[in-house]
Amino acid sequence: MLKIDKLNVIVKDKKILNDFSIDIKDGEIHAIMGPNGTGKSTLSKVIMGNKNYKIESGKIVFNGDVINDLETDERARRGIFLSMQNPISIEGVQNSEFIKTAINARRNTPIGLYEFIKEITAKASELDLKEDMIHRAINVGASGGERKKNEVLQISLLKPSFIILDELDSGLDVDSLKKVCESLNKYLEENPKTSVLIITHYPRILEYIKPRYVHMMVNGKIVKTGNLTLALEIEKSGYSDTFNISENKVYE
C-alpha cells in the first residue's frame, strides 16, 4: 500500500524528517508514537503533498507508483485520506456542499441529492454528530471533538483505502473517542484491504483500534518498532527511558 524509503524533508531550512522509512502493507494498521515536535504531523502532510515541505531525497510509493510529485488532490482521489490534527474552519463554505463536491470528484456521474442526504445523515447520526454541523460552514463554531467527528464522517463517505489519523483522540472525550473508533472499525471490517496509520502520543486510542505494529519516532525517524507492548512501555516509562541508546542526547 504505502512504502516510504529514506525520506528527508526540510521546512524553512530546518530538517524535520531524517532518512524516514516505513512499509505499510494492504490491510495493516500501524501506529507511530513520538514526543511533540518530532515530525509526526509533518510526515502526514508530506504524504499528502503539502507544498510547505520540501523533499530533499527519498521516495513515497503508493500502490507501486512514486507519488513524490503528485498534486494533493490527485493523491486524495487515489485513496489517501488525512484526518488532520487541527482541522481548520472555513467561513462561507457549506460542509455538505463541500463533501458532495469531494464525492463527485471521485465519480463519473454526480451523486443524486436524495442518496447523498440519506447517506450523510445516517453517517452523522452514527457518529452522534449534530445534524446542523452538516449544513453549517465547514467547522465554523465547532468544538475540537466535532471537528474530529467531521473528519471521520468524511472518511465514511469518501471511502479511502489508506487512512492517516493524526492525533484523532485530541479534542474527543472518552465516550466520543469510543464511538468514533467503533465507526472506524466498522469501516475497516467492511473494507478489509484498507490500511491505517495512527499517529498519537497517547496509547489510549490503540485500545480501540488495534495496531499490528507500533513504531517509536524520535527526531524525524523511526527508532524502534514493536507491537502494542511497546506502546504500553512508552506510556509507563516515557520516550527517553524506552529509547535509551544515546544518553538522551536527542532531547533538547
Next chain:
Amino acid sequence: MNKLFIDNSINIEDIVIDQDLDLKIDFKDEKKNLTINVLPNVCLRVFDTSNNTKNSITYNISENTQVIINKFSIDCSDEITLNINKENAKITFNTSLINYSDNTYRQTVNHNCMNSESKIKNHALNILDNELKLVVNGIVKKNSKNTIFRQDNKIINLKDGNSFIFPNLIVDNHDIEASHSAYIGKFDEDVIFYLMTRGLTRKDANSLLIKAFLINNMSLEENEIAILDAVVKNV
C-alpha cells in the same frame, strides 16, 4: 412586497419610495445619476446586479426605515452614497465586486443623525493583474450619538492584481460604536490544502471559496443565489 425593476431602458433620475419595496437594479454599460429617496417607515430591499457601470447612486434615508442592499457587480466604477438623515434607520449594505479591468469603487456613508445603524461589507475579487481601488468613506457627524457603524473591506487577488483600500473614517462623536477592517491578500493556502486533501482540484477549491466570498456573505433569496451562481461559475 411591491416590486420595481430598473434597467437601462428606464429614464429616471429620482425615485421616491413611500412603501415597502423590492427593488431590482440591473444596469449594463451605463453611466447614470440616480437618487433614491427612502421615506419614513419603509422597508426597502435592493438587489443590484449592474455590470460594467460608472453610476452615481445616492440613497437619502429617512426615519424608522430598514434598508438592505445587496450589490453584486462586475467591473464597476460606481459611486454609492448613503445619507442617513433621520433617526432609527437600520442599513445593511453588502457589496461583492468581480474585477477584470481597472476600476475604482467609491462608497460614502454619512451618519447625519443619532440612533442609527449601518453594517457595511465590501468584498472584491480582483481576477487579473489589473488595478482595483476601494475608496470607502465613513462620516459620523457630531450630533450622531448612539450610532453603530461597522465596515469590513476585503479584496482577494486571484493573480497579482494591484489592489488598494483607501479608508477614510471621520468620527465626530464619542458616543458611538464604530469598527473598521481592511484586508488585501490571496485565498489562504492552508484552506486550499484542506479542500484539496479531500480530492477537490485547485479549481474546484477556488470555486467554493469564490462562492463563499461573493455570494454566501449576503442574505439572498434562492432565485437570486441561482443568478449569481451562474455568474460565479464563469470566473
